[in-house]
Amino acid sequence: MTRERVTLYDTTLRDGAQTTGVDFSLDDKRQIAAMLDDLGIDYVEGGYPGANPLDTEFFAQRPKLRARFCAFGMTRRQGRSVENDPGVAALLGSSADAVTFVAKSWDYQVKVALRSTEEDNLAAITQSVRAAVAREKEAAVDCEHFFDGFKDNPQYALACAVAAYEAGARWVVLCDTNGGTLPHEVERIVAEVAKVIPGDHIGVHCHDDTGQAVANSLAALRAGARQIQGTLNGLGERCGNANLTTIIPTLLLKDEYASRFEISVTREKLSHLTRISHALDELLNRAPNRHAPYVGASAFATKAGIHASAVLTDPRTYEHVAPETVGNQRRVLVSDQAGRSNIISELTRLGVTLDKDDPRLTRLLDEVKEKESQGYAYEGADASFFLLAKRVLGEAPHYFDIERYSVAVDRRFARNGFEDKGAEAIVKINVHGETRISAAEGNGPVNALDVALRKDLGAYQKFVDDVRLVDYRVRVFQGGTDAVTRVLVECADGEGNRWSTVGVSANVIDASFEAIVDAINYKLLVSGAR
């Protein structure tokens, strides 16, 4: 059976730029376009040339892409001819292969927002599309508020879509602009549109305001649409756009879709999806969503004891797809329900091979249980777990001893408030018989201790020069500050590696220092320091 082609249209660089906290640089845009192209996306929407200097500069030279490169912008304004509209001119004169015009398709919006007439809006669609086609650009029309418009006035919404199609638009894209439409409504309305416009000219653009952008996109596909617009990692205004990082694996791995449709992303590329998703977050300095479908660090993680042994016996019990298909991996969390099989599977993931009958496994299990009873938690601290395992296995060199550390914070009220002198720390270590003492100031006690510890590690110094602390979290258990404090620290190095360690103590300073010392030891161990 011939499978039908479904086209993927990415708007990370345009609608994704509306994400709170996301501010693309020119270089970000270039890198993201290259990522999308590498993944195999059909259309890469680059932005709105003419609307802002960044996008104008990005479009000044067409990036080298296999994908179609699209410019987004408005249809000609009311009261202007298409030839005399500078906005349209910027689109048509850009380096884009295709132009995506956004147009109102809700009569209410035409009147209230545009203060225009229904007829002029239709004419603007027709003329703008024709102008693009005349300039040999492929044209598409994003019908803004299509679903709300259709519910209010189906005739007019359809008239806008048909005007776009008849003027020669390759794609008529039905947009759920405010994101409130429900999947069964999308399915019903797309089916209506597919009666008058061929499905392989219909696209859909959904937002996640009811948590159903993915379901809405797939409902549109089922009803006949053949283009899906979305963004990587679901970036986008408010709650985000339809998440292509979720939709792509669903189309490739769920038989219902895979047997009927083909997309330009290959199974081979799919196995890079987790890496690409994380690379984008890294680029934008966002914490990746651990719980993201398919690509999240926890997407194939199992915590409970009975679930853990079941998933190892038969992955189908708790895995709807195989994690390798999307470049992710199974994680059986080491937790207080830790069992032998959990630990073996975690060690394997971290690259440590250990036979299940090795007597050292029992020692490691006992050690983990003892630590967890003290409040340690290794599920967020891979590096501490790795270090612990390597020590029990006798495979971790002893690099240095701590002889002393101290930290002090002193605040005295001066005329203009407290004098701000941060914190001071002293760390004394012994590296193979040689004592080294360092002092440092920091914004706070943990920062001061971190700087002091990494100031002079003798022969090991070169391994830790590029280490930096990137995240720091504290949780207190069983009541107030009298109780146990657990500190999780995340470090990074110059090559982009990240690792997490844990420290536990009644004293937040001791717990923090322990986690930092673990982080340094881990870095030395994986760097092969001797």
Place this chain on the structure above:
Amino acid sequence: MTRERVTLYDTTLRDGAQTTGVDFSLDDKRQIAAMLDDLGIDYVEGGYPGANPLDTEFFAQRPKLRARFCAFGMTRRQGRSVENDPGVAALLGSSADAVTFVAKSWDYQVKVALRSTEEDNLAAITQSVRAAVAREKEAAVDCEHFFDGFKDNPQYALACAVAAYEAGARWVVLCDTNGGTLPHEVERIVAEVAKVIPGDHIGVHCHDDTGQAVANSLAALRAGARQIQGTLNGLGERCGNANLTTIIPTLLLKDEYASRFEISVTREKLSHLTRISHALDELLNRAPNRHAPYVGASAFATKAGIHASAVLTDPRTYEHVAPETVGNQRRVLVSDQAGRSNIISELTRLGVTLDKDDPRLTRLLDEVKEKESQGYAYEGADASFFLLAKRVLGEAPHYFDIERYSVAVDRRFARNGFEDKGAEAIVKINVHGETRISAAEGNGPVNALDVALRKDLGAYQKFVDDVRLVDYRVRVFQGGTDAVTRVLVECADGEGNRWSTVGVSANVIDASFEAIVDAINYKLLVSGAR
């Protein structure tokens, strides 16, 4: 037209406990149960009594809830009679009103995972439900892997569901255990089940592994199910469970659902949803998801530009529901209108009446904005917000000044490890012209500072003698320890009052001290100290 009742079943305390990085304490569980009850959830599943000491302790005394309190656990094991199964005995003997048995419903799982027979599994369901009913507990059965089972062997999956129903289970819950089922499959399969079991006995339990847990739950509702299981904020194993924080507003605000169904959460309670969602994240020390539907900080945020002015002209353009309905607010960079009404509503909630034209409101708004730009967050720190408001209103007496504080931690390596001498603090305050200096030791620096501060407050001492610090949380923003640290402190007094305060600084010690000072000032203020 009479609307049909849809029942909400929350499993935050059981399936939500499987979330990576989430580790409930007993007190967390109690607080979350109270939150769920306050919101108006019908069923609160508390955990698995008998399976671990925490859950056993939580169930030892029934929490005071209006909601039905449920215990979760397995049906009787293979080869045991229901009377002789200690797991079942723990469930039936618990303080729960209802017991939710989990049972296999996929013949493949019965054979592979349970190594049991189809017949024995059916008998286990029947006998376990009957035993619960005989003990006057309401019974439910979670049919594990129901959708995968149904696709594989519909007769057997249905037989399990029918066995549960016929034995007297109030609810037969169809579980998409590995989360891979698609909405149209859920709709079709639930419709099949509804032919043999009345819809108002059918529940659904979905996971978000394809990003469609919400759509799946609503698809089940459309096909006839009348109970939805989920968790607050979509907590849960792997990608999480169906997010009740998304489903509840959709059921109440989308006419398609609101006109057909009624739920126990009122419109009034819905307006607290954002606060409840954030309070849960605060409690668990998780960063709230800015992009969460309805309750995310960005859910109604518009970046400045054409969208911003459009949303101010006509909110319908970019808002599918009104943000106030869920207690959220529109965030448009050009307007502080939302801020103003939000602050009034927060003040009202805390018992402070202020007219919207009072000029002090502008000062308070400016102060809050300034503080929030520095990293303060008042959502989890009511007492600090109350104090700030009372100060701006000129209604908070000035009790004391801090002249100095210092804290030191010093560790030296002795023969048997570090000598543990905790931390030492000195606090010097001025109470109406009289200087008082106190020193204290503590397990850690925060504890030492807390004890020293409350050692001698002169005439105010009697108000703070029974104050104790009960929770302490730290989060660092923008990278490592160089960034801003936010500390949340919760205190309690002898009468069972609890209050939360916040401190922010680059230095964790300063931030902690600030929060403690706020906590003491709050206590003095509400005690009527002069």
